[in-house]
Amino acid sequence: MPPSDVSFPFPAPATAGPDTIAHTPGVANNQGNFRVNNLLAIDYQNLGAASTLTVDGLGGSDTLVAGGTQDNDTFGVSTTGAVALNSRLVINQTAVEGLVLTGLDGDDIFNIPGNHPYSAGISIQAGNPSASDVVNFTASATVANDVTVSFGAATVQE
Numbered sequence: 001m002p003p004s005d006v007s008f009p010f011p012a013p014a015t016a017g018p019d020t021i022a023h024t025p026g027v028a029n030n031q032g033n034f035r036v037n038n039l040l041a042i043d044y045q046n047l048g049a050a051s052t053l054t055v056d057g058l059g060g061s062d063t064l065v066a067g068g069t070q071d072n073d074t075f076g077v078s079t080t081g082a083v084a085l086n087s088r089l090v091i092n093q094t095a096v097e098g099l100v101l102t103g104l105d106g107d108d109i110f111n112i113p114g115n116h117p118y119s120a121g122i123s124i125q126a127g128n129p130s131a132s133d134v135v136n137f138t139a140s141a142t143v144a145n146d147v148t149v150s151f152g153a154a155t156v157q158e
Contacts (some may be wrong), residue, residue, distance in 0.1 A: 016059040021096070023055075024067045029088045047089060054092040061120060063098035066091060068127070072106040081117045103127040108134070114147065114158035115140035121157070 014021060014036050024041075026032040031045040034055070044053075055064055066083045068075065076084040077099065083091045093099075098120035101110055104127045112122055114137060126133035137156045139147045145158050 014056065014058045014060075014062060018060040019057060019062045020065060021055050021057065021062060022065040022067065023053075023091055025069055025085060025088055029086070032088075051089055052092060053089050054094065055096060057093070057095040057097070059095065061098070062096045063100060063120070064091070064093055064096045065100040065102060068101070068103045068106070068108060070105045072108065073103060074109045074111070075101050075103070076111045077101075077113060077116055077122065079113050079115050079117070099123070100125065103133055105129070107132040110135045112137050112156075113140065114138060114145070115142075121155075 019036055022035045024033050024035075026045060028045065030047040030049070030051065033041040033043045035041040064083070066075070066085065068085060074086055078084075081093045081096065081099070083093070083099065083101070097118060099116075099118045100123045102125045103110070106127070107129075108126060110124050110126075110133070112135065116122060124135060135156070137147070139145060139158050147156065147158050149156050
C-alpha cells in the first residue's frame, strides 16, 4: 500500500536561512522530486492518490519553485498557498515566502488568487511558445482592495 502522507523536509531539510526549494514533476502524476538549494534531490514515486506533499521553509526568506511539464499545463494556487499542477499531487506549503511557477513548453494556464499568502509574491515564467499562455488573476472579495496592473514592471497585485 503506498504511503498516504509525505512531508518534506526529509532527509535534507530547508535551513534557517533563505532557501530555494524546487519541485520537478515526474512522468507519472504521483512522481517527482524536490531539491533544496544545491543539495541532492529527493525523489518520490508511486504515492497514493490521497497522499499530500508539504514543503516547510523553516525560516529565512524561502522560495518554492514549482516546475511544469513540456505539455499544456494548468497551475492553480489556493488561498492557503497550495500549488496544483494538472492532476498531480498538490504541494502544500508552510513558512514559504515566495513562489515561482515555471510553465516550460506548451500552452499553460496560471490561476492565481489575489489573497495568496506569498509575502514575496508569485513569479510566473511562462515559457514557449510565446504569447500562448494565460494568467487568470482573481481578486479577493474585499471591496476596498485595488488591483494594480503594471505592464512595464510585468506585475499584477492586490
